[in-house]
Amino acid sequence: MQDRTDCPCEPVAAIPASVPSGSESTHRPTIAVVHASVGSGHRAAANAIAQAIEQLRGLDGVPQDVQVDVLDILDFGKIKFDGNKTAAAFTGATRPLYDVTWRFTLTGRLLWGGGSAWSTLMFDSFDEYVQKARPLAIICTHITAANVAVGARMRTKIEYPVVCVPTDYEIEGFWPHKEADLFCVATEFMAETLRPRKVPESAIEVTGIPVRSGFGDSGRRDADRKRFGLPANKTLVLVMAGAALPQPYVRFRAAIEETLPYLRRFEDMHFIFLPGKDKSYADHLRSIFSGMKLSNAMVMDYVDDMAALMHACDLAILKSGGLSVTECLCAELPMLLLGKAYGQEKSNTVMLTSFGASMHATTSRELVMQLTHLHDNKEALHGLLVNASALRRPDAAADIVRATMRLVGVPCDRERHFAEFYWGGKPAHAR
Numbered sequence: 001m002q003d004r005t006d007c008p009c010e011p012v013a014a015i016p017a018s019v020p021s022g023s024e025s026t027h028r029p030t031i032a033v034v035h036a037s038v039g040s041g042h043r044a045a046a047n048a049i050a051q052a053i054e055q056l057r058g059l060d061g062v063p064q065d066v067q068v069d070v071l072d073i074l075d076f077g078k079i080k081f082d083g084n085k086t087a088a089a090f091t092g093a094t095r096p097l098y099d100v101t102w103r104f105t106l107t108g109r110l111l112w113g114g115g116s117a118w119s120t121l122m123f124d125s126f127d128e129y130v131q132k133a134r135p136l137a138i139i140c141t142h143i144t145a146a147n148v149a150v151g152a153r154m155r156t157k158i159e160y161p162v163v164c165v166p167t168d169y170e171i172e173g174f175w176p177h178k179e180a181d182l183f184c185v186a187t188e189f190m191a192e193t194l195r196p197r198k199v200p201e202s203a204i205e206v207t208g209i210p211v212r213s214g215f216g217d218s219g220r221r222d223a224d225r226k227r228f229g230l231p232a233n234k235t236l237v238l239v240m241a242g243a244a245l246p247q248p249y250v251r252f253r254a255a256i257e258e259t260l261p262y263l264r265r266f267e268d269m270h271f272i273f274l275p276g277k278d279k280s281y282a283d284h285l286r287s288i289f290s291g292m293k294l295s296n297a298m299v300m301d302y303v304d305d306m307a308a309l310m311h312a313c314d315l316a317i318l319k320s321g322g323l324s325v326t327e328c329l330c331a332e333l334p335m336l337l338l339g340k341a342y343g344q345e346k347s348n349t350v351m352l353t354s355f356g357a358s359m360h361a362t363t364s365r366e367l368v369m370q371l372t373h374l375h376d377n378k379e380a381l382h383g384l385l386v387n388a389s390a391l392r393r394p395d396a397a398a399d400i401v402r403a404t405m406r407l408v409g410v411p412c413d414r415e416r417h418f419a420e421f422y423w424g425g426k427p428a429h430a431r
Contacts, residue, residue, distance in 0.1 A: 033053075184202060219312065
């Protein structure tokens with residue numbers, strides 16, 4: 001399915017992947033924001049950008065009557081598969097293989113430039129979308145989306161800028177480096193990764209990773225705590241232990257459960273467990289807390305307003321997913337990352353800990369040690385916030401939209417090729 005966004009929040013009405021001839025897409029200026037349903041972060045970033053477009057209607061080059069299409073590129077493929085389940089397959093014994101693939105494929109001198117290969121082999125229907133919608137620009141939050149957008153431009157010869165928005169703190173090797181018009185990246189570190197790949201300076205902008213509005217607002221801590229029924233005089237620790245699929249959280253949950261017997265020692269802390277939409281895990285935790293008579297821990301069912309909950313809390317324990325850690329950064333919520341990270345999550349962990357913007361524990365024993373330190377030295381939480389301020393960019397989504405609109409209508413000579421590999425410079429960062 002594809003989503004059409006008509007309000008400054010989540011996309012609403014679903015429309016078919018092939019837009020009928022004569023639909024309003026042929027009459028209104030359209031910006032496509034394309035993700036892939038591989039985990040939740042890519043879609044969350046796409047929704048944040050779509051929200052920013054809506055908020056900028058009539059400003060900074062955004063047409064007043066703009067139509068925003070939020071699309072899942074996997075819906076256009078000839079072969080249908082569940083991206084979330086495919087991604088979850090790399091959370092067990094295959095994690096080291098995924099780590100090698102993500103961190104070392106096309107990251108040295110031999111590089112991927114882009115081409116029409118993916119569109120030719122798999123995504124003819126996206127070409128049809130482009131021919132009918134004739135988008136002003138396509139903003140991509142996943143490499144598959146970016147490569148298909150590049151291929152569709154080559155095949156249809158319809159001109160539009162392709163903007164790449166990586167949703168982690170390092171650049172994967174399969175982004176279409178030479179064919180993208182702009183990379184909106186989180187940090188200067190990432191820009192240094194792109195420069196040896198011969199991405200010109202004019203095609204790199206440090207914007208941050210896009211999150212929805214609300215996370216960067218000033219929270220009303222006392223009111224938010226009262227709203228969620230949380231104690232006013234405790235250090236609140238948010239344990240983010242769930243998402244749409246349980247598989248990525250298996251090891252995280254195992255480490256957390258090993259720490260449960262030790263939580264009662266942290267008298268000044270109150271632990272809020274978020275199992276996401278996993279009701280069975282929520283019931284499991286409630287049963288454990290009841291049996292242990294653990295008074296400083298609670299389970300909260302699915303929360304719609306995560307921004308307000310983050311503003312109410314003092315610390316988050318979480319996996320190092322790109323969007324999750326960025327939401328914490330924007331909400332000024334200190335982080336304690338848990339678990340041995342692979343692939344992009346390893347890059348996220350390295351970035352955050354190198355800035356001193358988060359703490360990291362690999363095992364449950366390390367987690368207890370870190371919690372003891374924070375419990376006994378509350379000023380350490382403030383230190384994490386100060387260090388994290390260098391990475392905090394709550395206006396990233398709007399900045400990405402403004403940068404995109406500066407490219408709309410700018411003429412550019414394009415080459416057409418099925419696939420392009422090229423020889424780059426010496427990598428700025430060893431992986």
